[in-house]
Structures are given as C-alpha cells and as structure tokens.
Amino acid sequence: MLPIAIEKPVGLDGPLVRDKSHVSNNNEEVPAHDVHNGGLSRYLPLSRISAEVQKPVSGATKLRKMLSETNELVVCPGVYDGLSARTAIELSFNAMYMTGAGTTASRLGQPDLAIAQLHEMRENADMIANLDPFGPPLIADMDTGYGGPIMAARTVEQYIRAGVAGAHLEDQVLTKRCGHLAGKRVVPREEYYARIRAAHAARVRMRSDFVLIARTDALQSLGYDECIERLRTARDLGADVGLLEGFNSKEQAAQAVKDLAPWPLLLNSVENGASPTITVEEAQQMGFRIMIFSFACLAPAYRAIKETLTLLKTKGVVGTPKDLTPVRLFEVCGLQHSMSVDVEAGGFSFANGV
Numbered sequence: 023m024l025p026i027a028i029e030k031p032v033g034l035d036g037p038l039v040r041d042k043s044h045v046s047n048n049n050e051e052v053p054a055h056d057v058h059n060g061g062l063s064r065y066l067p068l069s070r071i072s073a074e075v076q077k078p079v080s081g082a083t084k085l086r087k088m089l090s091e092t093n094e095l096v097v098c099p100g101v102y103d104g105l106s107a108r109t110a111i112e113l114s115f116n117a118m119y120m121t122g123a124g125t126t127a128s129r130l131g132q133p134d135l136a137i138a139q140l141h142e143m144r145e146n147a148d149m150i151a152n153l154d155p156f157g158p159p160l161i162a163d164m165d166t167g168y169g170g171p172i173m174a175a176r177t178v179e180q181y182i183r184a185g186v187a188g189a190h191l192e193d194q195v196l197t198k199r200c201g202h203l204a205g206k207r208v209v210p211r212e213e214y215y216a217r218i219r220a221a222h223a224a225r226v227r228m229r230s231d232f233v234l235i236a237r238t239d240a241l242q243s244l245g246y247d248e249c250i251e252r253l254r255t256a257r258d259l260g261a262d263v264g265l266l267e268g269f270n271s272k273e274q275a276a277q278a279v280k281d282l283a284p285w286p287l288l289l290n291s292v293e294n295g296a297s298p299t300i301t302v303e304e305a306q307q308m309g310f311r312i313m314i315f316s317f318a319c320l321a322p323a324y325r326a327i328k329e330t331l332t333l334l335k336t337k338g339v340v341g342t343p344k345d346l347t348p349v350r351l352f353e354v355c356g357l358q359h360s361m362s363v364d365v366e367a368g369g370f371s372f373a374n375g376v
C-alpha cells in the first residue's frame with residue numbers, strides 16, 4: 023500500500039545543506055536546538071560544502087518511508103502559522119500537521135465551517151512546508167477537496183507542488199464543519215469514492231510519494247459499520263492511510279485499528295472535543311501510525327494572548343518574560359540563517375551585529 027516512488031527531491035539544490043553536526047556518533051539525529059542554541063541554523067556555510075553532503079528529500083518521501091520502513095507512531099503537533107511551525111521545528115518533531123481549523127482561525131478569524139478554501143489552505147501549507155527543506159514533513163488538512171473530483175485532484179496537485187507530504191480528504195458535504203461539532207452531514211458513498219479516486223489519480227500522475235489519507239465523518243450520522251465500509255473502499259481505491267473522525271470511546275478506536283489492519287490509521291486528538299483523550303502511549307499500544315494534535319498550538323496561543331492582553335488592559339503592561347527578547351523570537355524564525363546568507367554573499371547588513 024505504501025511503495026516509494028522515484029521522485030525528484032523537493033527543496034533547494036543550492037547552498038542549503040544539512041550541517042553534519044546534527045548527526046551524533048551513533049548516527050542518531052541530535053535535536054537542532056541542542057546543537058545550535060535555539061535551533062538557529064541547519065545550514066552549513068558555503069565554504070564547508072562538499073560533494074557528498076546530503077540533499078533534501080521531499081516531505082512526501084520522508085513520510086512514506088516513516089510509514090513503510092518503521093512501526094513508529096508519527097506524532098504531529100497541529101501548527102497553523104509560521105511561528106507555531108518554527109517552534110515545532112525547533113523542538114525537532116518528526117512531522118507536523120497543518121490544521122484547517124487553525125488556518126481558518128488565524129488567517130481569516132473565522133470558525134471551521136468551510137470558510138477557508140483551496141487558495142488560503144495551499145498558501146499556508148506552502149509557507150509552512152518550505153520553512154526548512156531539511157525539516158519535518160507536513161501533513162495538511164484538505165477538507166472535502168473544495169469541490170467535486172476535479173477540485174480534489176487540483177488540490178492534491180497544488181499541495182504536491184507546495185511540498186506538502188500528505189493530506190486528509192473527507193466525506194462531509196461541501197458546507198462542512200469541524201469534525202467535533204454536532205450536526206455533520208456526509209455525502210453518499212459514491213460521491214466520496216469519486217473524490218478519493220480523483221485524489222489518488224492525481225498523485226499517480228504527479229509521480230509523487232504524497233500520502234493520501236482517507237477520512238470519514240460518517241460515525242455521527244451513519245454509525246461505525248458504515249465508516250469501516252467507507253474506509254475499506256477508500257483503501258482499495260488507493261488511499262494510503264485511514265482516519266475515522268470523532269471516536270466515541272477508546273474501545274472503538276482500538277477496534278477500528280484491528281478491523282482495518284494492517285492498513286495504517288491516523289488518530290486525530292482534539293482535547294475537549296467529541297472523543298475521549300487518548301495519550302500518545304495509548305495510541306501507540308492500539309497500533310495507530312500517525313497522531314495529529316489539531317489544537318496543540320491554537321488553544322494555548324489563544325489563552326496566552328488573552329491573558330497578556332488582559333494584563334495590558336488592566337495594568338498597562340505586557341509582562342513579557344525577560345528572556346523573550348526580539349532577537350530570541352527572530353532566532354526561532356531563522357535569524358541566523360538569514361544573517362549567514364547575507365554574510366556569505368558579501369553583504370554588510372550585519373557588520374555591526376543585530
């Protein structure tokens with residue numbers, strides 16, 4: 023189900039090469055922040071580049087290999103903008119998830135109700151997926167595919183060109199809503215299958231390792247057996263991974279893994295949503311292969327912003343911790359790399375430091 027296609031690596035062929043100091047003596051990856059004091063730089067200076075240095079591999083190929091060559095659970099924090107993605111990269115997560123709910127909230131200030139469309143989603147995913155060509159692969163939300171089969175295919179093509187490693191495609195009606203809200207409606211089986219066929223055909227045409235994740239939201243209205251039927255058919259139509267949205271219980275989640283084995287399943291963890299909280303360890307034991315935490319960044323960001331703005335409103339101060347200097351925040355966003363680009367090019371912008 024998960025063969026590795028031969029694919030031209032996505033990323034920059036030029037001077038951006040991975041600093042070998044990230045690899046320890048026993049060949050294990052050393053977290054970037056341990057090496058570079060804040061995950062500042064993953065790139066070698068031009069002067070240290072030689073022929074044998076590692077080239078970037080596409081996120082799609084990386085993700086497919088994680089699924090086909092290991093038994094690990096791929097843990098993906100849900101990121102929604104540049105800073106949350108940079109933070110996940112700083113902490114050396116193996117993969118990331120771009121949440122549609124978070125993209126809609128942060129870019130449009132709107133709820134997760136089919137308001138963000140393909141161009142907003144693609145643009146956000148493109149930015150996040152390309153922050154670090156050597157970084158973690160990005161799984162993205164592709165909702166309903168934003169139309170019929172033609173749009174589902176177009177979405178896959180655009181996501182692949184943007185460097186997205188994989189995405190989930192669901193069976194809700196086009197006027198969809200967050201999977202953890204009541205009142206969801208799904209399209210008939212054949213309409214869903216046409217979306218999946220179109221998405222799979224697009225990935226084959228693009229000769230990409232893009233990981234197609236079939237999601238069903240049918241549990242609420244049609245029940246568990248219908249979900250298993252839909253996912254089995256999606257698998258047979260070429261989907262690489264399954265996602266049953268909104269489990270009612272831990273037992274049901276474990277049962278779905280068994281019923282669809284050995285096909286890999288993704289678990290969407292939305293704390294305080296429709297499903298019980300399942301820990302990474304529990305998901306691992308159940309046999310899930312990917313776990314996304316959709317609200318991992320969005321919910322705490324809202325809380326922190328609100329607390330800070332309340333302080334500003336009531337006390338007239340912001341109260342930023344002393345170590346959170348502007349330089350520190352810019353470092354998270356690749357300041358050192360930007361500076362090295364200028365210096366290597368003979369620029370003078372940083373002759374007097376920053």
Ligand SMILES: C[C@](O)(C(=O)O)[C@H](CC(=O)O)C(=O)O
Pocket residue numbers: 100120121122123124134163199200201202267290292295316317
């Ligand atoms: C996974 C999801 O599609 C997302 O956008 O992150 C949402 C998350 C949410 O709104 O709770 C979903 O589960 O539908």
